[in-house]
Amino acid sequence: MASNTQSTEAAHGGAEAAGMPQLDFSTFGNQIFWLVVTLVVIYFVLTKIALPRIEAVLSERQGTITNDLAAAEELKQKAVEAEEAYNKALADARAEANKIVAEARADIQADLDAAAAKADAEISAKAAESEAAIAEIRAGAVDSVKAVSKDAAKEILGSMGYKADAKSVTAAVTARMKG
Amino acid sequence: MAEQGAKQGAGPIIKIAFFAVLAVVLLSGVLFSPAHPGLAIHPMDQFEIKPLFGDGKLGMFTVTNQTLWMVLAIIGIVLMLVVGSSGRAIVPNRSQSVAEMAYGFVYKMVEDVAGNDAVKYFPGIMTLFMFILFANFLGLIPTSFTATSHIAVTAVLAMIVFVFVTVLGFVKNGAGFLGLFWVSSAPLALRPILAVIELISYFVRPVSHSIRLAGNVMAGHAVIKVFAGFAAALGMFSFLPILAISAVYALEVLVAFIQAYVFTILTCVYLKDALHPSH
Numbered sequence: 001m002a003s004n005t006q007s008t009e010a011a012h013g014g015a016e017a018a019g020m021p022q023l024d025f026s027t028f029g030n031q032i033f034w035l036v037v038t039l040v041v042i043y044f045v046l047t048k049i050a051l052p053r054i055e056a057v058l059s060e061r062q063g064t065i066t067n068d069l070a071a072a073e074e075l076k077q078k079a080v081e082a083e084e085a086y087n088k089a090l091a092d093a094r095a096e097a098n099k100i101v102a103e104a105r106a107d108i109q110a111d112l113d114a115a116a117a118k119a120d121a122e123i124s125a126k127a128a129e130s131e132a133a134i135a136e137i138r139a140g141a142v143d144s145v146k147a148v149s150k151d152a153a154k155e156i157l158g159s160m161g162y163k164a165d166a167k168s169v170t171a172a173v174t175a176r177m178k179g
Numbered sequence: 180m181a182e183q184g185a186k187q188g189a190g191p192i193i194k195i196a197f198f199a200v201l202a203v204v205l206l207s208g209v210l211f212s213p214a215h216p217g218l219a220i221h222p223m224d225q226f227e228i229k230p231l232f233g234d235g236k237l238g239m240f241t242v243t244n245q246t247l248w249m250v251l252a253i254i255g256i257v258l259m260l261v262v263g264s265s266g267r268a269i270v271p272n273r274s275q276s277v278a279e280m281a282y283g284f285v286y287k288m289v290e291d292v293a294g295n296d297a298v299k300y301f302p303g304i305m306t307l308f309m310f311i312l313f314a315n316f317l318g319l320i321p322t323s324f325t326a327t328s329h330i331a332v333t334a335v336l337a338m339i340v341f342v343f344v345t346v347l348g349f350v351k352n353g354a355g356f357l358g359l360f361w362v363s364s365a366p367l368a369l370r371p372i373l374a375v376i377e378l379i380s381y382f383v384r385p386v387s388h389s390i391r392l393a394g395n396v397m398a399g400h401a402v403i404k405v406f407a408g409f410a411a412a413l414g415m416f417s418f419l420p421i422l423a424i425s426a427v428y429a430l431e432v433l434v435a436f437i438q439a440y441v442f443t444i445l446t447c448v449y450l451k452d453a454l455h456p457s458h
Contacts, residue, residue, distance in 0.1 A: 021226040022330045022397065029239045031228065031331040038249040039339075042256055043306045050260035051302055054282045057267050057275070064269055 142177070149173045204418040220408030222401040226328055245332075248324045252313035260309070281309070285443065292447035296454055303343075304450075307336060308443040315396060315435035319428070327438075328397040330389060337389035340446050348453035359456040388445055395438045399431040 021027070153169050230241045237243065263278035271279060285308050289301045311327055318325025326332050348356040360377040362370055403424050410420040 019223055021223060021228060022328070022393065024228070027228045027237060027243075028331045030237055030241055030243060031245060031329060032335050033239055034243070034246045034249055035326070035332050035335050038253060039306060039310060041253050042310055043302065045253070045257055045261060046305055046309070047302045050257075050264060050278070051282065051305065053267065054260070054264050054279055057264065057269075057271075058279060058282070061269050 146173060146177060149177070201418060204421065205415050207417075220405055222404035222408070225324070225400060225404060226397065228329075244324045245326055245329070248317055249314070249326050251317055252310060252326070255313045255317065256309045288444060289447055289450075292444060293451040294454060297447070297450050300450060304443060304446055307340070307446060308439055311336070311392065311442055312436065312439040315439055316432075318396065318400065319431060319435055325396055325400060327392055328400060330393045333389035333393040334385070336392075336442070337385040340388065340449060341385040344446075344449045344453040347450075348456060351454060352456055356453070356456045359452055363457075384449065388442065392438050392442050395434050399427060399434055403427050403431070 150166075150169055150173050153173060154166070157163075157169070228237065228243045228245050229235070230237055230243050231247060232242060259274075260278050260281065263274035266272055266275050268275060282305070285305045286298070286301055289297055289304055293300075314326040314332075317323055318328065348359070352358075360374045360381065362373045362377065365373050406420040406424045406427065410417040410424070413420060
């Protein structure tokens, strides 16, 4: 096995006795040179292109998410405000309606009261008038009855053959009517 | 309904496939028994660095198989992070999500482990993580080359971290960085001893940091190669090592990610020590 390894090593010009290519110091300079080149290339690719781009995308996404959240919050706030305004308008309208109803009721009541008072006044005036008329009629009736009674009494006395003296007949009728 | 049918059909299909594979394995074991019986295992050959062009001489700037696979790692990273994120969509598609997930994964790691003031070193840490991750995973492709299996590579990575963190610690904290080694919560008599231990452990950091990564990656690949050698030698029983290879490969997939993660998180821990050296 050792001889095999050595022969392959020799074939590749490595000339390494230990059998570990890792310990072949003649390749170290070459390895280190290319490693450093590789690392520098990767570093520049990362710092100049890849990392800033990914960082920008990530922060942009974060910004978009934040903005969207803020917008959503704002819209929600607006919705709440709109609802409040709606409720307020509704309450206002209801209060206004109640006020109008109360006013109308008060107006109607006032009109009603005025009309009733007027009617009462008219009725009492009419009643007084009627009473006066009735009193007048009654007075008129008493006079007529008195006159008729006198005439009737005179006639009755005349037909019975008595000469009726007007003065005494009137006095007698008046006394009777009073009694 | 169709799904249910597919599920019901899946059981027998898997069984048939399993037996078919087994039959092929056994047959091939019988028919193609090794020409040279005996173990011909070269688990370390896969780590050899060979020039891609020219007569096989390896100079400082020779393009090797390792160079090729590191360039492929760069291409992979560009595909994943640059091409993947090119949509710049607010609602990402799949490839953009992958790029963003990789970004978020490392960014969160740096932030959580090393603190908020370490975030400005995030691109460097991201570079380390992406390079190790892609080198590890590309190395899992059969016949490929694993750059991170070489101690020279991981040692350079670890030394970059070590030197950067040490210099940063002194620049940020001045002599106060030495407080890292002076355990003020310990009894006074013990502190010098602890300081020596802390100092040694501090300088061992890059060693363990680099060997952990290279060792894990190399060991797994070597084990797979050893099993492959068994498979070639065992004839009709070669399916046993092949099953073992499948199991080890699954483990290797895990290791490829975990080692990249461990290397990165340790870098973050060291960075935290440099920024806040107090115990």
